[in-house]
Amino acid sequence: MTPTFTFTAGIRWDYYGVADEATNRTTVFDLNQFHGVCLGSGSYNVAPSPAPIDTPPCPRNPALYNASYRNFDPRLSLAWAPSAFHGKTVIRAGYGIYHGAAQNDDLNAGLESDTFRIKVNSATQLQPAYAQQDPDLSAIATKQANHPRALQREGRRDLYVESWGLTLEHQLPAKFTSSVQYIGSRGVHLFSRGAVNLCTEPVTYNPVDTDCFRTLDPYYPAGNPFGSVDIKRDIGASTYHALGLSLERRLTNGFSFQSRYTWSHSINDGSVGGGESTGPENVNCLECDKGPSIYDIRHNVAVNTVYELPFGPGKPYLDTTGALGKVIGGWSLSSIGLWHTGHPLTVQMDLSGTIDPTVFPSSLFAQNQLSYNYFLPDGNDVTNQRPDIVPGVPLMLSHAGLNSPLVNAAAFQAPPVDGNGNFTRFGNEPNGAIRAPNVWQIDLALTKETKLTERISMEFAVQAFNIFNHVQLADPLDLTLAYAPTQSNLQNLTAKGDFGLINSSVNFNSNNDNAGPGNTGTGTPRQLQFMLRFKF
Numbered sequence: 001m002t003p004t005f006t007f008t009a010g011i012r013w014d015y016y017g018v019a020d021e022a023t024n025r026t027t028v029f030d031l032n033q034f035h036g037v038c039l040g041s042g043s044y045n046v047a048p049s050p051a052p053i054d055t056p057p058c059p060r061n062p063a064l065y066n067a068s069y070r071n072f073d074p075r076l077s078l079a080w081a082p083s084a085f086h087g088k089t090v091i092r093a094g095y096g097i098y099h100g101a102a103q104n105d106d107l108n109a110g111l112e113s114d115t116f117r118i119k120v121n122s123a124t125q126l127q128p129a130y131a132q133q134d135p136d137l138s139a140i141a142t143k144q145a146n147h148p149r150a151l152q153r154e155g156r157r158d159l160y161v162e163s164w165g166l167t168l169e170h171q172l173p174a175k176f177t178s179s180v181q182y183i184g185s186r187g188v189h190l191f192s193r194g195a196v197n198l199c200t201e202p203v204t205y206n207p208v209d210t211d212c213f214r215t216l217d218p219y220y221p222a223g224n225p226f227g228s229v230d231i232k233r234d235i236g237a238s239t240y241h242a243l244g245l246s247l248e249r250r251l252t253n254g255f256s257f258q259s260r261y262t263w264s265h266s267i268n269d270g271s272v273g274g275g276e277s278t279g280p281e282n283v284n285c286l287e288c289d290k291g292p293s294i295y296d297i298r299h300n301v302a303v304n305t306v307y308e309l310p311f312g313p314g315k316p317y318l319d320t321t322g323a324l325g326k327v328i329g330g331w332s333l334s335s336i337g338l339w340h341t342g343h344p345l346t347v348q349m350d351l352s353g354t355i356d357p358t359v360f361p362s363s364l365f366a367q368n369q370l371s372y373n374y375f376l377p378d379g380n381d382v383t384n385q386r387p388d389i390v391p392g393v394p395l396m397l398s399h400a401g402l403n404s405p406l407v408n409a410a411a412f413q414a415p416p417v418d419g420n421g422n423f424t425r426f427g428n429e430p431n432g433a434i435r436a437p438n439v440w441q442i443d444l445a446l447t448k449e450t451k452l453t454e455r456i457s458m459e460f461a462v463q464a465f466n467i468f469n470h471v472q473l474a475d476p477l478d479l480t481l482a483y484a485p486t487q488s489n490l491q492n493l494t495a496k497g498d499f500g501l502i503n504s505s506v507n508f509n510s511n512n513d514n515a516g517p518g519n520t521g522t523g524t525p526r527q528l529q530f531m532l533r534f535k536f
Helices: 322-328
Strands: 005-014 027-030 036-039 071-080 089-099 118-120 144-146 149-151 160-171 176-196 229-252 255-268 299-308 331-340 348-350 439-451 457-465 480-483 527-535
Touching: 027 149, 176 255
Parallel strands: 149 229, 348 480
Antiparallel strands: 005 071, 027 036, 071 089, 089 160, 118 144, 160 176, 176 229, 229 255, 255 299, 299 331, 331 439, 439 457, 457 527
8 A cells, every 4th residue: 555554454254064974874963953863775773773753854965963054254454664663663453254174084974973882881791693783682671772973054164264363573783673563352152062962951750761751752762872972062162362472583693582471361162173172071062161272372482593603714713724624613502492381270070970879879771780880960971070179178189290199179060969879969069170280391402503515515413402401290190080879978079099190291292183292202200312414
């Protein structure tokens, strides 16, 4: 628009097609339209018999979900270099919407449902009949129910992210540049995991199904073949705000420097975009799970520098050629330093144990060897549950480092129960109530580059990772307490010996996808690495 002001605007439209099973083998679960599963004409599954009442017929090839045609993505940006600062200051700002199709494995829930899942609560040992391709579970008298996978089909929207930012950059003396940045984003229609066909409230025993009364029971008078169903919907949301400060110097006169500090906060409702989340403890209150994301780092500092030693050809000292110049020239030192605060941690409550009939003798669920999940207000056995926090008890212990506990198990208890043993509400521990230890590390490298011919040079380096051998601590691997009520304490939780224990380095923790500690990089003890490289 002018020599000092630029403005750019555009719009993009995206369409993501729906996968189609060529031989009509798709099996979809739709609570509202089909009151259960809808089998394609080529499906290997067997439809429930008798079929649900008051239900429309199933099409020959049911769609996994309905496509979205409203993926419009506007993009705006501007850059302004005020004349008053003589070209040494620039202001940039931008905004954009970016749609995505999400992960294919999450969109293929209907294909995964081509094989039903069955949960069985029984003390009976496994028999050969259970291990065959079509297990014979008729000898087990306790509750058996199909647990297919489900995906929102009607009214579904593709996920998208709104991003915006503002940057002020200014050139300083001695070739340094400073900048201040604000970055924000908002995730909308993210995949969020949940459950449907849960127990109706209040949870009541259903003798027809040896189960609780569930949402689909009215459509199956002779017995509901479905238990709780894992579902993924487009109801997740997230926000991210960050303030960044940086100071940089490009390589000039043999010296470069970069430093960045970020103060940020990432918040979501347990969803991580791709559906890997465990889902909210109360599926009817996604807002109740709002808290710091598992990857939320509040403070982060990164510094790196390169310094070419001032010796050898073309340098201020010992500027000589020949063999001596090749020996004393081409040396440089470089270093990287990192420091950041710890990840948020959340204690979970395991309710999968069988109800103790000696503690709850009048419970029909206990008499049928069902799990403590039935004591929840909705009988949820799909998503994770959180305990209550005991008032006045510290959540964290003054741990001594590696192989010592960080989290205090005594600070947690189960939610209160009524006279029948049912929880009167869900646990009140918020997501991310605890923080893992801070992390820092400094790496150093000494490098020598020697020119052998006009076209070939050799580079040799000694690299030290974690040069100060600073012990870095990962997140505790076990943060789950088992519900084990006694007659004297109906809110009792028990912990395994490694509960809250930190026994690994930061390269291996419960909040990432690493299968094991890396050989180099952050989190390892001090390591030395030698490198030889030829460039031509």
